[in-house]
Amino acid sequence: MEDLPEELRTPPVALAALVGMPELHPQISMSLHTEQPPINTLALPDFSKVAVIGGKEGAPLEARIPAPAGVLKADWMHKHRTKVPAVLAVLFDREQVNGDPAQWMEVCSHLDNVRNVIRGRNTKLVVAIVQPTLHGEINDDRTAALRKRAELDNKCCMTFISHDPTELKRSLARLGSILGELANLYYKEQSRRVKARLDKKNWTATEIAVRFNFKMGYYAEFRRDWVTALRFYETAYTLLLEVFSNPAETQSIQRVVELKAVAEQLHFKVSTLLLHSGKEVEAVKWFKHHIASFKKLSGPPEGIFMHWAWVGQQHHVFGDLLKTGRSTAPTSTAVLAGSGVTERELQPGFYYQIAASYMAGRRRTFERAFATFESFDNPDAVDVLAGPPEEVGPPLYVGQGPRVLSRMSEEQSATPDEYMRHAMLTERQFPHSRAAINLLTKAHEQYKATQATRMIYYLGTQMGREYFHAGEHENAKRLFDTVAEMYRKEAWVELLAASLEYLRETAKHLGLSKEFLEYSLELAALPEESWSEVARRSTALTDVIAAITGTDALPDGEAPIALEIDLVSPLRGVLSVCVAFHEQAVKPGMSTRLTVSLLTHLPHPLELGDLEIHFNQNACNLALKHSLDQGCDLKLMPHQWKRLEVDIIAVKSGKLECLFAVARLGRNTTVRCQVESPASREPDPFWQFEPALESYPVKDKNLAFLGQKVVQVEEVEPKVDIEIDSGGTGLLGETVLVRIHIRSRGHAIDAGELQVSVTEVASNDAFSPKTPSTGSSAACAKIFVPARLKDGSGETLLWEFQGSMKIPYVEADGSWSTSTYSLEPTTTLISCGVINTSTYNARRL
Structure with a gap:
């Protein structure tokens, strides 16, 4: 919202001009700022500067109004807030009024000059005769002559006491009251003049009606008549929709951008007034109507990125309005019932998030448009709208592009090609990802206050994507690691897969080989039917698996990759090892049978080079090598338990426990996997409800429910x-x-x-x-x-x-x-x- 001009963001304040006695201007200005409503001042140092507030008289009421070159004048609001006073206060010293004929004639000359200047704008006039104290007389005849000459009422010609503190305070209060009353009268008369022209309807362009209704709404804001202002702004917005009589695709890009800029200003005024009057539901409904009316008016295809920029800006601004204008008390359910508005649509973070989504769409469409632009644009062409201020001037109407001042007044507007080239080159410098991150950060702050945990993590995913596109891979990895942990806990397969895709790429850019392998394997071990673009991911993961199971030696200085899989590791789907002793107790030196069950959820068969089983008694450790000739098959099929039975001879008495298994993949990768007992094994949350999955690690049902990875070795009998x-x-x-x-x-x-x-x-x-x-x-x-x-x-x-x-x-x-x-x-x-x-x-x- 900070990008909008101040005259649009803040309500207008009446403007009063001061001339004469410049030493009193600071005191009067400070006093007028404390009035309710406040009054801004335009202090003129001497009478020679009065001409700056003058203006030409308006055209006769009956005059025909030609079709305009635009809808709203670009500087109209700024001019009436800072340059066109509603009332002018002229300060004369008593010595000048009571002085010799030469001084009196000078006073009369200044007054006549002032009246001639303000006649064209119908500015109200106040004359104040300044004297130090109440002591001393003012020539009544000359005072009456001043009132008559200026055609003023008695209240508009006052005495101002400057040196007595008590009387000075009273004089300031009286002057402020008179100026406020006359300013209010001025804006009422201006509204009547515009209303008279509006009723005449002596024009053919609907843009004139839009402009007149906007002016009447703005004059009503000067008077603090919010209800009237809202009514005229809504009327202006409705009339603006009639301007889009032709499809947006057939209109020039400049025209579409201008009309949407006018609609943005009208919508901003309507939404602000609704929110500040406590009508939050009506404001949301108005916003939805605004977006629905203009969302499809995208204009020519080459400028589609400007349309998404505009749509995103609407959501961003409305989110700011909700944040600053919404009442602290939550809207009751009874008010929301039947309104078509949800509680989520009353949250500023909702609009910040959507604005960030449109920012990403803006970036993507611009990248495609710019690629086409570079293919057909003349490389020697110059951006004529990027020149110095003496060559390029500001636009005359809201939403229009800069003007080329070196051309004739009728041809100062840029051609469509010049306008599009300037838009392309300007957009290329825009930091899309940084802007999207700022929006998502604002949304995160809002949702954090409402404790919307899942939405916060979703925003983290979007922020990670923007950091990735911005090339900030460390920040992207940090965010994706955080959100992936949450998606693992709640078994959100598709969201986790999307996060792992980005984690793989960030690890690749950062040169993290081990992390790249871990993310790739975890992604491969997710259920396939929940993926989008399965073929592309499967191809990428096939390459990764081929790389880790390859036979090429490692480059010099590169250490082998050792993966760790414990009972809570996200890589449990890659390899799970479950062991069960067939007996609960065994004699020392006697053999006992051990079943080793291996499971993988990778989409392709996984062949282990060798498998080491480790116990708490090192003498019992054993190694198995893949060899079909010797009947040791270590090739694991997807989603099927591979069961191996081995004999173990315990040497020492006490507890014999199987600790972990180490599987070798190729020459460069090992996987150290903590083993589990069938009786205490927890199912993988991603696969426990998948159909046609063999769930028992061992075939013997007794071992499946009671089997343990620990066996008790009894004490040796004495000899x-x-x-x-x-x-x-x-x-x-x-x-x-x-x-x-x-x-x-x-x-x-x-x-x-x-x-x-x-x-x-x-x-x-x-x-x-x-x-x-x-x-x-x-x-x-x-x-x-x-x-x-x-x-x-x-x-x-x-x-x-x-x-x-x-x-x-x-x-x-x-x-x-x-x-x-x-x-x-x-x-x-x-x-x-x-x-x-x-x-x-x-x-x-």
């Missing part, structure tokens, strides 16, 4: 039993006999060692069967074993024992025993363990 028998409790400092019995269970013990340790325990845990931790503090007790002396005497002594004790060979299911002695200075617990070279497990007691 050796150790029993410790102390004959009872012992006193502190007493030596106690401890017998140790070792029994083999199904396996022989060869070159075994017995390790005995003593650990101090708390008194309340002295007889606890629990094995003490290795971190317990060392006991003070000592262990002794019997040993024969080497001197051959056969005497046996107790030797202090530390470390390991050798165990002789024990047959399968055989046993061996030994005795030790413990000197217990405190409460202790003795534990034993067998260290066997055959790696048999032992039980600790």
Whole structure:
């Protein structure tokens, strides 16, 4: 709306001119600005400047009005707001009025000159005699002579006190009241003069009736008569529609542009008055009527972009009007019922969004028109309408193009070719995408206030497109990433596909190979029947898949692409891996069956070079390679589960869990996919309702509902039993006999060692069967074993024992025993363990 002239955007204010006593003009002007309604002033420094407000007398009422060269004068509103005063206040000093004959004659001369100047425009006149205070007399005879000479009423010839503050305030108030009254009278008389001409109907062109009704509406605005102004503006608009008697395609482009510019000004006035009077529904209905009346009047095909520019401008301006003129209270449902107007049509953001759409259409049509223009235009031709001000003048009528001043007055208008060339070259400099982004930003602010979340994301999509066309790929990618996340959550297939198309292109322009591949694969894995232009997308995605599954080596310095797919990744449709153990528990070293199910929703078969299955126990990891000869087929058909069964041998006890699978595509791309359990697998929101889709990863229904990716590996059964028998409790400092019995269970013990340790325990845990931790503090007790002396005497002594004790060979299911002695200075617990070279497990007691 800021592009419209101020005289159209703001209501007109009465204009009063001041002449004489220039030192008082600032005070009077400031006082007049505070009047209700305010009055603008045109201060003339001396009487020699009075001629600037003069004008010629109008033609006689009976005179025939010829067909005009346009509808509305381009500077008519500006002239009546700033150059044509409704009333003129002449200020004379009392000393001049009471002075000698020479001074008196000068006053009379100035007054006569003023009257001659304003006679043609019927401007009202006020004479003020200025004196410093109330003290002092004014010559009554000369005052009467002034009134008679100027043909004024008594109230129009006043005394103005300039130096007494109280009297000055009263003088200013009185002067403002008189000027306001006379200005209102002036605009009423101007309306009557125009109405008389309108009633005469002494013309043949309908454009004259449009002009007269517009003038009467504008004069009514000067008087603050909004109802009358609205009525005449509506009449002018109706008459303007009659001007389009011929199809717009048969009229010149200049003519179509001019009439639509006049319609825009009339529509703006009508809409403003309706909104400021609280008639929002009527304003919306008027706007819809306005668009319906002119939307199809596009003019010649080469200028279609100017038509869409005009339509977009109408929506933009009306959105601004709604934003500034709509009341804060929401329109009730009862008012909207039956009116044909929805609540959405009362939101400014709705019109900003449509204006942005037309801006995009304007850009597209201009690009096509400019391509044709460049093909046929003379490259040596000059844009004659782009010259300096001394060569190119402003238009005389609203909506017309500039004038070539070097030509004769009748031929100053540009030819159709010159006009079209100027329009093309001017439009080429217009920032279409930036203008559309600004409109979408304004719409976003409006919808954000109403918390319209989905509309906000839709606006983000449109902004991303404009950033893309403007070459700002980083901003475009940022917006499309945001809206794509929302479309994924709500499974909007077609909208997500459109966003992914732009994300692919932005990633390509930014050189993001991995992101380009991810967006391409995600796009390929969407349901095809929801796409538009399926063939074009399928071809593009076939090229991408061919590239990632190719066998060419990577260029130097370029790293392989590694894709990550977790349970919430948008790439789940590209590859899903589901595993299920056939058993819930397994013995260590025993084999268990594992079903690996693979699924892809890509539109073409996907062949995996190899597949690695990773577990939390690295020893169980396995790798499968695509080989039909060996019966390992890793070629995945679209929308069909590929089931593979493998045997897994668990080595360690505890939990064995399948973590992820790594699939290799060609030489340059790997996909690391987190595996799922059939029992807890969530369906893909884009494919869960698609027909003819096999939904169970495994054929066994029990595994389909109960299968898990985790299996419990039981503890290894001990191969050796150790029993410790102390004959009872012992006193502190007493030596106690401890017998140790070792029994083999199904396996022989060869070159075994017995390790005995003593650990101090708390008194309340002295007889606890629990094995003490290795971190317990060392006991003070000592262990002794019997040993024969080497001197051959056969005497046996107790030797202090530390470390390991050798165990002789024990047959399968055989046993061996030994005795030790413990000197217990405190409460202790003795534990034993067998260290066997055959790696048999032992039980600790």
